[in-house]
Amino acid sequence: MFEQVSIIGCGLIGSSVFKALKKNGSVKKVITFDNDKSVSEIIKKENLSDETVSSLEEAVSNADLVLISTPISSFESVVDTIKKHLKPASILTDTSSVKKGVDAIVKKMNLKNISWIPSHPVAGTEKSGPKAGSPDLFKGRWTILTPDSKIKDSDVKKISLFWESMESKVKIMSVEDHDRILSLTSHLPHVIAYNIVKTAMGDDEKMKKDIIRYSAGGLRDFTRIAASNPTMWKDIFIDNSHLIVNGINQFSKNLDEFKKAITEKDSKKLLEIFEKSREFRKAIIKAGQDTDEPGFGRK
Amino acid sequence: MFEQVSIIGCGLIGSSVFKALKKNGSVKKVITFDNDKSVSEIIKKENLSDETVSSLEEAVSNADLVLISTPISSFESVVDTIKKHLKPASILTDTSSVKKGVDAIVKKMNLKNISWIPSHPVAGTEKSGPKAGSPDLFKGRWTILTPDSKIKDSDVKKISLFWESMESKVKIMSVEDHDRILSLTSHLPHVIAYNIVKTAMGDDEKMKKDIIRYSAGGLRDFTRIAASNPTMWKDIFIDNSHLIVNGINQFSKNLDEFKKAITEKDSKKLLEIFEKSREFRKAIIKAGQDTDEPGFGRK
Numbered sequence: 001m002f003e004q005v006s007i008i009g010c011g012l013i014g015s016s017v018f019k020a021l022k023k024n025g026s027v028k029k030v031i032t033f034d035n036d037k038s039v040s041e042i043i044k045k046e047n048l049s050d051e052t053v054s055s056l057e058e059a060v061s062n063a064d065l066v067l068i069s070t071p072i073s074s075f076e077s078v079v080d081t082i083k084k085h086l087k088p089a090s091i092l093t094d095t096s097s098v099k100k101g102v103d104a105i106v107k108k109m110n111l112k113n114i115s116w117i118p119s120h121p122v123a124g125t126e127k128s129g130p131k132a133g134s135p136d137l138f139k140g141r142w143t144i145l146t147p148d149s150k151i152k153d154s155d156v157k158k159i160s161l162f163w164e165s166m167e168s169k170v171k172i173m174s175v176e177d178h179d180r181i182l183s184l185t186s187h188l189p190h191v192i193a194y195n196i197v198k199t200a201m202g203d204d205e206k207m208k209k210d211i212i213r214y215s216a217g218g219l220r221d222f223t224r225i226a227a228s229n230p231t232m233w234k235d236i237f238i239d240n241s242h243l244i245v246n247g248i249n250q251f252s253k254n255l256d257e258f259k260k261a262i263t264e265k266d267s268k269k270l271l272e273i274f275e276k277s278r279e280f281r282k283a284i285i286k287a288g289q290d291t292d293e294p295g296f297g298r299k
Numbered sequence: 300m301f302e303q304v305s306i307i308g309c310g311l312i313g314s315s316v317f318k319a320l321k322k323n324g325s326v327k328k329v330i331t332f333d334n335d336k337s338v339s340e341i342i343k344k345e346n347l348s349d350e351t352v353s354s355l356e357e358a359v360s361n362a363d364l365v366l367i368s369t370p371i372s373s374f375e376s377v378v379d380t381i382k383k384h385l386k387p388a389s390i391l392t393d394t395s396s397v398k399k400g401v402d403a404i405v406k407k408m409n410l411k412n413i414s415w416i417p418s419h420p421v422a423g424t425e426k427s428g429p430k431a432g433s434p435d436l437f438k439g440r441w442t443i444l445t446p447d448s449k450i451k452d453s454d455v456k457k458i459s460l461f462w463e464s465m466e467s468k469v470k471i472m473s474v475e476d477h478d479r480i481l482s483l484t485s486h487l488p489h490v491i492a493y494n495i496v497k498t499a500m501g502d503d504e505k506m507k508k509d510i511i512r513y514s515a516g517g518l519r520d521f522t523r524i525a526a527s528n529p530t531m532w533k534d535i536f537i538d539n540s541h542l543i544v545n546g547i548n549q550f551s552k553n554l555d556e557f558k559k560a561i562t563e564k565d566s567k568k569l570l571e572i573f574e575k576s577r578e579f580r581k582a583i584i585k586a587g588q589d590t591d592e593p594g595f596g597r598k
Contacts (some may be wrong), residue, residue, distance in 0.1 A: 245558055
């Protein structure tokens with residue numbers, strides 16, 4: 001597949017890619033680099049790179065595939081630094097959750113003889129940082145690729161095999177479709193999780209203790225989502241703000257209808273809303289996107 | 300503690316109480332009864348009662364504790380049927396998620412020589428029905444009791460020991476405090492979970508398939524909550540509608556602020572919201588209400 005892969009940015013995703021590649025042995029040499037000194041220390045200590053390199057340029061110069069898994073807000077400066085050092089005919093990819101912004105950044109740079117194929121592995125946990133990685137993070141999950149139509153099929157095939165070697169399923173779609181779908185399946189749910197936690201917390205310190213104590217009734221599950229990496233989510237919300245705001249508007253419209261049904265104690269309407277959610281849940285389980293095991297107090 | 304406990308309504312909670320009591324051996328005889336014929340069959344088949352009884356009256360007449368764990372909408376007719384058959388000096392309790400309504404129903408009936416001590420075990424899964432029960436459902440979770448000040452301390456002590464025998468922690472508070480706290484920790488999160496699922500589903504059939512496929516990015520976790528028992532939640536929303544609507548209003552106010560920060564790409568404001576959520580998550584873990592294990596694709 002690839003002789004050398006270089007991973008730029010060693011957080012949850014970067015370290016998971018390293019571990020997954022080492023586990024499956026599909027790539028000879030994997031170099032991991034992070035601009036953050038404290039992360040560099042962890043990379044050394046935990047053996048998260050096949051070779052210690054001291055600069056971005058050095059990290060990428062021999063790579064057949066460069067994978068950028070930094071926060072979106074660092075993406076432009078990373079590409080700007082490495083662009084003249086990329087190996088001819090190599091592939092450049094990323095792992096960002098929004099594609100429009102990074103795609104525009106790379107296209108603006110007009111890289112010659114480099115295949116830019118954006119990737120988004122739809123996988124994660126609420127944990128972040130190099131120690132949070134798992135070799136099985138991508139197993140059974142989807143990775144979405146959004147290459148331009150001008151990109152060589154053979155390169156798209158190569159990067160598909162790369163993700164598939166980590167047991168991910170691969171889907172190719174347009175940047176626009178990606179950002180629209182993810183705004184609903186991931187970005188909007190995160191907005192809502194943060195917002196429910198904020199609302200439940202309130203401002204009353206005495207009440208906060210009780211809210212924490214009895215959170216097992218539902219709130220707890222939202223706090224898990226809302227505990228995700230703040231920098232990453234700030235970047236996502238800014239980068240996909242237009243579509244997320246559309247989602248919020250639709251959500252608010254639906255919430256007003258729901259509130260009306262609760263205010264009017266409209267049993268029929270309430271049951272209708274619930275039944276639809278259950279059907280959707282069943283479809284998600286059927287599609288293998290979650291197990292049907294009950295969440296007994298989260299073992 | 301009690302010689303005989305009778306459980307009326309054998310869903311997730313009723314069957315879990317039976318299993319927990321049988322596991323810890325604290326009660327000599329446990330009778331389970333359900334008005335639904337198909338549930339009665341399961342009670343027999345799965346040995347979810349120490350004795351087969353054929354009516355509500357028969358179920359309760361020798362019980363030292365009667366625990367009603369039916370949907371709230373069936374509560375009044377159950378109490379009305381059993382009230383003349385309750386054993387003198389016995390205790391009556393329930394497991395409803397809203398206390399104001401059931402408390403008013405029982406007080407209106409003016410039962411003589413019966414201790415009415417409402418219970419709410421704050422535990423559950425998205426699964427329902429008699430087969431969903433687990434003897435460990437209440438382990439480490441809180442049960443809230445909302446007895447009137449006129450109730451004998453010795454009876455409150457008895458029912459506290461009853462829940463504690465199932466490894467639940469017990470807290471006593473007023474009906475009003477209970478309903479207000481739970482409106483935020485449980486009822487509002489369920490409204491929001493249903494609403495996000497509804498919003499993400501949309502009306503476009505083609506899009507629905509993609510939404511299901513990529514739900515691992517956050518939405519999936521909401522569908523789990525939104526898969527809970529529809530009848531139970533319809534009743535909760537109706538019974539606690541006033542406080543839930545207050546919660547929705549506060550939620551909407553916060554969401555508008557959040558939308559403004561996203562629209563204006565206000566990094567500082569966004570990071571502020573996120574950091575608070577993370578702190579709250581840490582407090583929940585510290586309080587033992589969830590584990591800190593990451594949710595890697597929900598093993």
